[in-house]
Amino acid sequence: TRSTRPQRMLKAVQKNATKGSPESVISAIDYFCKHSEWAMNVGDEKGSILDSVVTEVNPSTVLELGTYCGYSTVRIARLLSPGTKFITLEFNPANVTVARQIIAHAGLQDKVTVVEGSSGDLIPQMKERFGITTFDFIFLDHWKDRYLPDIKLFEECGLLRKGSVLLADNVICPGAPEYLEYVRNSPRYENRYYPAHLEYTKVEDGLEKSVFLG
Numbered sequence: 001t002r003s004t005r006p007q008r009m010l011k012a013v014q015k016n017a018t019k020g021s022p023e024s025v026i027s028a029i030d031y032f033c034k035h036s037e038w039a040m041n042v043g044d045e046k047g048s049i050l051d052s053v054v055t056e057v058n059p060s061t062v063l064e065l066g067t068y069c070g071y072s073t074v075r076i077a078r079l080l081s082p083g084t085k086f087i088t089l090e091f092n093p094a095n096v097t098v099a100r101q102i103i104a105h106a107g108l109q110d111k112v113t114v115v116e117g118s119s120g121d122l123i124p125q126m127k128e129r130f131g132i133t134t135f136d137f138i139f140l141d142h143w144k145d146r147y148l149p150d151i152k153l154f155e156e157c158g159l160l161r162k163g164s165v166l167l168a169d170n171v172i173c174p175g176a177p178e179y180l181e182y183v184r185n186s187p188r189y190e191n192r193y194y195p196a197h198l199e200y201t202k203v204e205d206g207l208e209k210s211v212f213l214g
């Protein structure tokens with residue numbers, strides 16, 4: 001049967017990227033998306049903003065929602081200090097399989113745990129299953145209608161501390177209007193919008209950074 005786009009992306013990484021080089025994996029995926037098939041990775045423009053926020057926060061605990069093929073997982077993991085706890089959640093088992101191979105090709109398999117399951121089920125298990133008390137940095141890039149319920153879940157489960165940083169992709173396109181309205185009207189978050197474009201296109205998009213104030 002016909003291969004899937006994630007499988008074709010994995011083949012492109014295995015063919016064109018140097019094993020053990022996160023930068024070459026990132027470049028190979030961006031090349032694939034620009035010249036072969038568009039795919040919903042955060043991309044190079046928004047990826048640079050992601051890089052700068054991760055570097056600024058220098059987190060000890062990191063959570064990503066929506067691994068997909070592992071592109072942003074590789075971008076984040078390559079910047080983390082040794083000993084950082086990084087968990088990424090993905091509920092599509094086929095995507096888990098591709099992501100784990102792309103992360104391994106970059107040589108970052110020891111830096112991140114790819115957990116199969118849905119954020120709604122797994123967020124309440126973070127403490128007991130992974131010994132996490134709070135997250136320093138959270139990247140939201142899963143189904144856009146899950147951003148709001150999941151940030152409320154973080155609050156309810158006590159997974160945010162004063163200074164925890166959440167960075168949300170696609171707040172313009174596809175858009176996460178309820179999430180934006182919530183964080184921008186809540187006295188418990190300090191927000192900053194980073195204007196950019198939908199990956200590999202000229203369509204307007206951007207990232208919203210929200211700092212939890214406790």
Ligand SMILES: Cc1ccc(Cc2cc(O)c(O)c(C(=O)NC/C=C/[C@H]3O[C@@H](n4cnc5c(N)ncnc54)[C@H](O)[C@@H]3O)c2)cc1
Nearest residue numbers: 040066068089090091092095117118119141142143173174
């Ligand atoms: C109109 C329109 C359509 C599409 C675009 C383009 C566009 C551009 C983008 O950057 C995008 O991030 C997206 C987008 O839809 N992303 C959704 C990403 C899902 C991945 O995450 C997984 N997942 C989804 N919910 C959960 C969940 N609860 N728990 C665990 N994993 C989850 C899925 O299994 C997928 O692996 C789309 C732009 C405009």
Ligand SMILES: [Mg+2]
Nearest residue numbers: 042141169170
């Ligand atoms: Mg996205």
